[in-house]
Amino acid sequence: DVKVTQSSRYLVKRTGEKVFLECVQDMDHENMFWYRQDPGLGLRLIYFSYDVKMKEKGDIPEGYSVSREKKERFSLILESASTNQTSMYLCASSLPLGLGYTFGSGTRLTVV
Amino acid sequence: SQQGEEDPQALSIQEGENATMNCSYKTSINNLQWYRQNSGRGLVHLILIRSNEREKHSGRLRVTLDTSKKSSSLLITASRAADTASYFCATDEANFGNEKLTFGTGTRLTIIP
Numbered sequence: 001d002v003k004v005t006q007s008s009r010y011l012v013k014r015t016g017e018k019v020f021l022e023c024v025q026d027m028d029h030e031n032m033f034w035y036r037q038d039p040g041l042g043l044r045l046i047y048f049s050y051d052v053k054m055k056e057k058g059d060i061p062e063g064y065s066v067s068r069e070k071k072e073r074f075s076l077i078l079e080s081a082s083t084n085q086t087s088m089y090l091c092a093s094s095l096p097l098g099l100g101y102t103f104g105s106g107t108r109l110t111v112v
Numbered sequence: 113s114q115q116g117e118e119d120p121q122a123l124s125i126q127e128g129e130n131a132t133m134n135c136s137y138k139t140s141i142n143n144l145q146w147y148r149q150n151s152g153r154g155l156v157h158l159i160l161i162r163s164n165e166r167e168k169h170s171g172r173l174r175v176t177l178d179t180s181k182k183s184s185s186l187l188i189t190a191s192r193a194a195d196t197a198s199y200f201c202a203t204d205e206a207n208f209g210n211e212k213l214t215f216g217t218g219t220r221l222t223i224i225p
Contacts, residue, residue, distance in 0.1 A: 004154075031211060033212075033213075035215070040217065041217065042200070042215050042216055042217035042218060043155075043200070043215040045212070045213075045214070048212060088152075090154055090155070092154075092155075094211055096211060097211075098142055098143055098160075098204055098211045099160065100145055100157035100160055101147075101155070101157060101202075101211075101213065102157070103147075103154035103155045103156070104154050105153055105154045106152070106153060106154050108152070
């Protein structure tokens, strides 16, 4: 069964910590995406990548960075976590064919 | 960004009834997709309709697209308790090239047994 795996379902971090959210897909997809989901705001795109070592800013990249050293892995980095980054983080992957995303189960991050 | 808007924000119906959700968007698109999200989980792709299509069916799902009104509807027929979830539309902006989806804020559907 093909899938996207996010390393943690729940995560609690302290303000100022550097946080790594990992996402791995086993479908050989070129495209990978990081969204955050907040009540009333829907899903907002943080960063995306169309190939290894490529990254593009989404709609809300401030406070985040990403790394894609291997095709199957796309990491989201919070350089210095803040309480307003408390959210559900969703990783997704897709082929460049417009056939839809496959999502991971999400990581609910709480910054205290 | 061209965010889709779902309507209604929340919908409660009796099991067996049909559920209709609507989505509006702002600019030209390549395709429009619908996703389902069970509470606290990731999204699951349901159906995709391309900009040159007007209607598409998949099982109990029926999607329509009106590009002149920049709107779409998702109909779930003969609803079941397991259909309880949030439903999101997502649009793939035309002329962008590679797929990058913009999601709406979702409709929360509750099926009452």
